[in-house]
Amino acid sequence: MSDSEAPTRIPSIDGKQDKAERGVTTKVTPNMDNAQRQRPKQFSHSFWDPKIAHLRALYFKITAMSIVLLIIVVWACLPVYWGSLWKAPVLTRNLRAWVIDRDGQALGNAVAGAIMNTTTSGIKQTLGWQKLDASMFPTNDDVALGVVDERAWVAVVIAEGATAKLAAARANGDATYDPTSLISVYYSQARNEVASGIYLPLTQTLLIKTLFQFNAQSTAQYLAGIAGNQTAIQLLARAPQTISTPAYFTLFNLRPYTAQVATAVTLVGFIYVIILSFFVTMSGAGAREVIAPYLTTASLIKLRLIMPIILYFPLSLIYSMISLPFKLPFGAKYTYAGGFFLFWVLNYVGMLSLGLATEFALTLLTQRFVAFFLIPFIVINVSVSVLPHELQPWFYKYGYGFPVFNLGQAVRTIIFNTKNHLGRNFAVLIAWAVLSLITVPIIIYVTRQREIREEQAKTLPDEREEEIREEQRRIDFGAGTTAQLSPSEERRVEEAERQDRGEKPLVA
Numbered sequence: 001m002s003d004s005e006a007p008t009r010i011p012s013i014d015g016k017q018d019k020a021e022r023g024v025t026t027k028v029t030p031n032m033d034n035a036q037r038q039r040p041k042q043f044s045h046s047f048w049d050p051k052i053a054h055l056r057a058l059y060f061k062i063t064a065m066s067i068v069l070l071i072i073v074v075w076a077c078l079p080v081y082w083g084s085l086w087k088a089p090v091l092t093r094n095l096r097a098w099v100i101d102r103d104g105q106a107l108g109n110a111v112a113g114a115i116m117n118t119t120t121s122g123i124k125q126t127l128g129w130q131k132l133d134a135s136m137f138p139t140n141d142d143v144a145l146g147v148v149d150e151r152a153w154v155a156v157v158i159a160e161g162a163t164a165k166l167a168a169a170r171a172n173g174d175a176t177y178d179p180t181s182l183i184s185v186y187y188s189q190a191r192n193e194v195a196s197g198i199y200l201p202l203t204q205t206l207l208i209k210t211l212f213q214f215n216a217q218s219t220a221q222y223l224a225g226i227a228g229n230q231t232a233i234q235l236l237a238r239a240p241q242t243i244s245t246p247a248y249f250t251l252f253n254l255r256p257y258t259a260q261v262a263t264a265v266t267l268v269g270f271i272y273v274i275i276l277s278f279f280v281t282m283s284g285a286g287a288r289e290v291i292a293p294y295l296t297t298a299s300l301i302k303l304r305l306i307m308p309i310i311l312y313f314p315l316s317l318i319y320s321m322i323s324l325p326f327k328l329p330f331g332a333k334y335t336y337a338g339g340f341f342l343f344w345v346l347n348y349v350g351m352l353s354l355g356l357a358t359e360f361a362l363t364l365l366t367q368r369f370v371a372f373f374l375i376p377f378i379v380i381n382v383s384v385s386v387l388p389h390e391l392q393p394w395f396y397k398y399g400y401g402f403p404v405f406n407l408g409q410a411v412r413t414i415i416f417n418t419k420n421h422l423g424r425n426f427a428v429l430i431a432w433a434v435l436s437l438i439t440v441p442i443i444i445y446v447t448r449q450r451e452i453r454e455e456q457a458k459t460l461p462d463e464r465e466e467e468i469r470e471e472q473r474r475i476d477f478g479a480g481t482t483a484q485l486s487p488s489e490e491r492r493v494e495e496a497e498r499q500d501r502g503e504k505p506l507v508a
Contacts, residue, residue, distance in 0.1 A: 069372060077376040084383040084392050088198065090124060094390035095199050097127040098155040100143060102134045105163035107182060107214065107247055114210040115156065126206075127154065127199055134160075140184060147186045148254050150419045153199050153390075154187040156207070162247070170222060170242045173235030177242055183207065183249035190255035190416035192388050200251075207249050215246045255416050261326045265343075266411050267385055269319075270404045273347065274378055276319065277355030280311050281362055282370075297448045301441045304363075308355055316348040333417040346410050346426075353403045353429040354381075356436030363443045381405070403432055 040052050047056065099115045101108040118126040130152075137143045143155050159165070162182040169177035185203060189196040223243070226232035236243055284307055292300055320343055323330075330339030354377075361373040384392070384399025385408045399405040410425040412418045498504070 069369075073372050073375050077379045081379050081383045084386060084396055087393055088387055088391040091391050091393075092125055092198060092202065093119075093128045095127050095153045095195070095388075096151070096390075097129045097199070097203070098143070098146075098152045099129055099131050100134055100137060100155065100157045101131070102160035103158045103162040103182075105161075106218070107163045107166065108158040110214045111156070111158050111183065111207070111210055115206060118206065125202060127202060140186075143184075144186050144252065144254055147188055148419060150188075150191060153191070153195065154185065154203050156203065156249075157184045157186070158182065159184070166218070166242065166246050169239055170236065171232070173238035174242075175239050177239055179241055179245050179248045180250040182247045183211075184252060185249050186252045186254060188255040188418065189253050189257045190412055191418050193257040194386060195388050195391060196257075198391070204251075211247050211249070218246050219243050255418050257416065259327070259329055259415070261323070261328060262411075262415055264326075265323060265328065265415075266408050267382070270350070270385070270407050271378055271382060273319065273350055273407075274354050274358075274374070274381070274404075276315060277308075277312070277351050278358045278374055280308055280315065280355055281358040282367070284308065284311075285362055285367055297445055300448065301444050304359060304444060305356075305437060305440060308359060309352065312348055312351040312355060316351050317344055320344040320347050329415050332415055333413060333420075339414050343411070343414055346407065346414070346429075349426060349429045349433065350403060350407045353432035353436075356433055356440060360436055360440050360443060363440065363447055401428060403429055 040055065045052050099112050101112040103109075112131055115129050116131055119129050137146065140157055143157055146152060147155050159182050165177070165182065166179075168174065185207070187196060187200060187203075189200075226236075284304075288300075288303065292303075295303065320340065323343075324340070330336050330343060333339065334342065357377070358370070358373070361377075362370045365373055381402050381404035384396050384402060384405045389397050389399065406421075406425040406428045409418075409421050413420050413422055413425075
């Protein structure tokens with residue numbers, strides 16, 4: 001074998017084989033130095049620098065994907081809120097209203113007849129009027145209790161003997177006659193102040209129109225009947241209201257919405273509760289990054305559940321105390337202290353129901369996408385809390401089982417003494433919290449097992465992959481060289497080469 005044909009060998013140092021001969025090869029890439037020189041340096045480039053073109057493209061890609069996803073979420077969720085409002089004007093017939101005629105004479109027949117005609121005349125905006133027998137509610141207090149008990153939104157009662165009272169006042173010239181005592185209108189504004197702004201104007205407009213016609217006709221008939229009767233005319237002068245306004249009505253707001261600051265806790269405040277709960281979730285996620293990888297699955301589950309439960313306690317107290325300087329009427333149903341304490345407990349349970357749900361969403365969607373959960377979560381909860389379900393399409397009855405609707409209803413009970421639904425309200429909130437206490441550990445366990453498998457796959461090398469890499473190292477060293485020979489084969493090749501050169505064989 002000639003020198004030119006001799007296999008290429010890596011020279012030894014101090015009689016030892018080179019690393020390449022032992023199977024360890026360093027592959028040098030010609031462009032490696034250039035790549036290192038072209039690597040972007042921190043704090044050194046303008047946005048349009050060509051050296052960071054690949055990073056700029058990645059930035060635009062991530063931004064575009066985020067905007068597209070946000071547009072999808074907006075189009076999917078915000079119409080739910082818009083849809084909760086747009087049908088209210090044509091769904092007013094779903095609001096139950098009572099008319100009770102205790103008079104049974106001219107005034108009672110005129111008012112009750114005009115009201116009931118609206119239900120059959122094809123008028124688009126009218127209430128769901130029902131004419132009830134006076135015996136069902138012996139007194140007006142019974143009617144008021146029925147309205148407070150949410151059996152009807154509004155009730156119109158024509159007083160017993162109303163027509164006779166008007167006639168007697170005219171005949172006797174009764175200066176104390178009060179035309180507003182003939183008709184009573186009962187409603188509960190605090191049940192839903194937005195709804196009262198819909199059904200109350202409809203009721204007032206109907207009564208004003210009806211009484212205007214009745215008063216004009218009644219006055220004309222009476223004046224025609226007493227023409228030439230100076231005594232009767234003189235008596236009318238003593239009671240002019242029997243001619244100018246013979247009959248009118250009085251509004252009785254059984255549960256007035258007296259504190260405008262209550263808007264902050266009956267609706268808008270619960271958006272803040274969701275945001276505060278979400279903040280606890282996200283801050284906890286950031287804090288756990290330093291310790292979570294070292295915890296067992298059981299310890300991680302306990303940490304994820306116990307810490308929010310503890311943190312919601314002072315947070316709900318601080319949130320509740322904000323209402324104290326603004327004189328929210330906590331003493332409407334209970335004592336002031338008792339009402340505030342119940343309000344605090346309600347907010348705490350509300351944070352549990354809302355906040356633990358965000359914990360589940362965080363685990364399922366990860367920190368990268370959990371923000372997109374917050375929008376639908378707020379919209380779905382708030383959409384059912386602005387108007388009563390009677391003024392919304394049937395779809396929105398899901399609100400009975402969602403936290404914010406029950407929180408708002410419970411708050412109205414505490415601060416306005418509306419109908420007591422506290423048992424159902426707390427049951428729904430606790431059910432949400434319990435559901436999260438069940439589902440959060442499950443989703444944590446599933447995701448943690450996946451993380452463990454991925455970590456094991458990184459730390460435990462595949463034997464076949466090692467064989468492939470070893471073979472590749474030999475190939476990289478050079479095919480056809482002694483790097484591909486076993487040690488015994490290499491010795492035989494060396495002996496043959498020494499003989500070709502006329503050298504003495506090596507001593508074993």
